[in-house]
Amino acid sequence: MQITLQNFTKKFDDVTVIENMNLEIKDGEMLALLGPSGCGKSTTLFAICGIHRVNGGKILFGDQDVSDLPSQKRNVGVVFQSYALYPHMNAYENIAFPLKVRKDKPADIKRQVHEIAKLTHIEELLERKPGQLSGGQQQRVALARALIRKPDVLLLDEPLANLDAKLRLEMRSEIRRIQLETGITAILVTHDQVEAMSMCDRIALMHDGKIVQLDKPSEMYNNPANKFVADFLGNPPITFLDAEHKDKTLLLPNGHSIASPNLNAAVKKVQVGIRPECFGPQFGMGVKGVVKFIEKQGREELFDIQLTDGSILRSIQASGSDLEVGADIDWGLSLDDLLFFDMQGERL
Ligand SMILES: Nc1ncnc2c1ncn2[C@@H]1O[C@H](COP(=O)(O)OP(=O)(O)OP(=O)(O)O)[C@@H](O)[C@H]1O
Numbered sequence: 001m002q003i004t005l006q007n008f009t010k011k012f013d014d015v016t017v018i019e020n021m022n023l024e025i026k027d028g029e030m031l032a033l034l035g036p037s038g039c040g041k042s043t044t045l046f047a048i049c050g051i052h053r054v055n056g057g058k059i060l061f062g063d064q065d066v067s068d069l070p071s072q073k074r075n076v077g078v079v080f081q082s083y084a085l086y087p088h089m090n091a092y093e094n095i096a097f098p099l100k101v102r103k104d105k106p107a108d109i110k111r112q113v114h115e116i117a118k119l120t121h122i123e124e125l126l127e128r129k130p131g132q133l134s135g136g137q138q139q140r141v142a143l144a145r146a147l148i149r150k151p152d153v154l155l156l157d158e159p160l161a162n163l164d165a166k167l168r169l170e171m172r173s174e175i176r177r178i179q180l181e182t183g184i185t186a187i188l189v190t191h192d193q194v195e196a197m198s199m200c201d202r203i204a205l206m207h208d209g210k211i212v213q214l215d216k217p218s219e220m221y222n223n224p225a226n227k228f229v230a231d232f233l234g235n236p237p238i239t240f241l242d243a244e245h246k247d248k249t250l251l252l253p254n255g256h257s258i259a260s261p262n263l264n265a266a267v268k269k270v271q272v273g274i275r276p277e278c279f280g281p282q283f284g285m286g287v288k289g290v291v292k293f294i295e296k297q298g299r300e301e302l303f304d305i306q307l308t309d310g311s312i313l314r315s316i317q318a319s320g321s322d323l324e325v326g327a328d329i330d331w332g333l334s335l336d337d338l339l340f341f342d343m344q345g346e347r348l
């Protein structure tokens with residue numbers, strides 16, 4: 001089911017949180033609403049769900065304007081950060097609940113619960129109460145309960161936030177598998193860029209109630225529209241250096257210069273965005289500095305390098321170097337992958 005927001009506006013009292021947002025979620029796609037805390041992700045999801053009324057604009061499911069429909073009439077499946085399972089019911093009864101409310105026949109209910117339990121890999125757990133299930137298992141039950149009525153759209157608000165790191169990884173790919181197997185249109189609210197990039201077809205990156213960029217994950221990573229996007233995506237994050245632009249050359253603060261044949265000659269000052277994977281010994285030499293900090297992350301090592309002028313660049317490399325803090329380095333930059341921004345942060 002295609003979901004469309006047309007000039008969607010949401011106010012709380014006289015504070016406008018979202019103003020004239022336009023967004024189309026394609027049929028069968030999984031879209032992330034990504035952004036920092038307070039940017040309006042949940043507000044947008046709640047409006048699609050029908051928990052919040054819109055104060056302006058429309059929300060369409062397919063061709064139908066659902067803006068004035070209450071939540072129960074929208075056929076949405078919802079999973080929140082807290083699983084909100086009924087503690088006194090076992091998993092089977094929790095999942096069956098929406099069908100009982102709908103007064104389906106007991107034999108139909110049984111068949112559907114077993115079908116959905118198979119899809120979510122919880123067939124063995126149906127007799128257990130929520131208190132006897134791990135966080136990841138509870139989240140599977142919550143997912144099964146959300147999917148059992150075959151909703152037109154699955155709405156997920158930080159569904160993995162309460163899980164530990166390993167379970168989060170596992171549930172990431174599980175939710176995506178289930179979404180792909182069912183072909184359901186899904187919206188995932190998250191502030192975790194890795195989650196958004198790894199689970200979703202497209203990302204709507206939000207900032208202060210606005211969508212700053214809507215793109216496929218790799219496109220958004222490689223071609224950020226502005227400095228906010230470049231900074232938000234990527235872990236460890238990108239670093240920026242201020243540079244002087246003159247005669248098709250950028251002069252970095254440490255005296256290093258790099259060719260920049262495509263920049264407009266009128267631009268005098270540039271912020272150069274350098275991702276950690278774009279700085280290292282494999283790119284030649286010319287950028288001199290001192291190792292200030294090393295973080296070993298298992299397969300990779302992260303270096304903070306202080307350049308001769310005092311500015312810091314980050315570098316990530318495969319583990320195995322014998323460098324120590326205090327060592328002098330002379331490394332290079334992957335010139336094709338540098339990102340240029342004006343002083344207002346817009347991409348050049
Ligand atoms: N019921 C409410 N009444 C008043 N203000 C609200 C209400 N709900 C949200 N807000 C405000 O709207 C803004 C957006 O909130 P929202 O919950 O959508 O953010 P979010 O992006 O989901 O953040 P988080 O990642 O912290 O969950 C915030 O400034 C918040 O304080």
Ligand SMILES: [Mg+2]
Pocket residue numbers: 041042043189
């Ligand atoms: Mg939220």
